[in-house]
Amino acid sequence: MQSSSFEKAIEAQFDCLTKKVIKYTQKKYYRDISRRWRNQLSFSDLSEMELNHFGILDDYSSNYTAFNVLGMEVQVSDEQLSKALEVLPEKKRNIILLSYFMDMPDLEIGKLMNLVRSTIYRHRTSALKEIKKMYKEDSEYEEE
Numbered sequence: 001m002q003s004s005s006f007e008k009a010i011e012a013q014f015d016c017l018t019k020k021v022i023k024y025t026q027k028k029y030y031r032d033i034s035r036r037w038r039n040q041l042s043f044s045d046l047s048e049m050e051l052n053h054f055g056i057l058d059d060y061s062s063n064y065t066a067f068n069v070l071g072m073e074v075q076v077s078d079e080q081l082s083k084a085l086e087v088l089p090e091k092k093r094n095i096i097l098l099s100y101f102m103d104m105p106d107l108e109i110g111k112l113m114n115l116v117r118s119t120i121y122r123h124r125t126s127a128l129k130e131i132k133k134m135y136k137e138d139s140e141y142e143e144e
Contacts, residue, residue, distance in 0.1 A: 063077060064076055064077040064082075065077075065079075065082035065085075065086075067085065067093065067097055069093075069094045069097045069098060069102075070094065070098075070112055070113070072102070074097045074101045074102065076097075076101070080135065080138060081131070083134075084130075084131045084134045084135065085097070085131075087130075087134065088127055088130060088131070091113070091123060092123050092124075092126065092127035092130075093127070094113065095109060095113070095120055095123045095124050095127060096124060096127050096128070096131075098112070099120075099124055106120040106121055106124075
């Protein structure tokens with residue numbers, strides 16, 4: 001049996017449409033690939049800071065010292081600073097931790113600890129002097 005001219009017209013239209021779809025898909029594929037090549041960077045071209053966004057370091061409790069400050073936990077990762085903070089009296093240690101690790105102003109720390117702002121300032125500066133003294137003693141000890 002021979003196919004009618006109507007069937008041949010339908011086949012020709014389908015053939016034309018199929019070729020257009022394939023051609024469009026091919027153009028889109030090559031366009032996407034070229035866009036990737038233009039925007040693609042190798043890892044060696046990235047800066048150290050950009051590379052750090054791709055990974056996460058594991059955080060273990062042995063990597064830091066945790067201090068309890070008025071019901072809040074403050075983590076200090078520097079071992080030398082942790083030792084210095086442990087030696088300080090609790091009030092001074094809390095003021096240092098709240099001020100530098102929790103970014104609280106003196107007025108807010110004073111409200112939490114029921115102290116005047118000037119007292120907070122005095123305790124903080126004396127604690128910093130003590131920490132500085134401990135750091136100097138440690139560095140002199142290491143040099144010997």
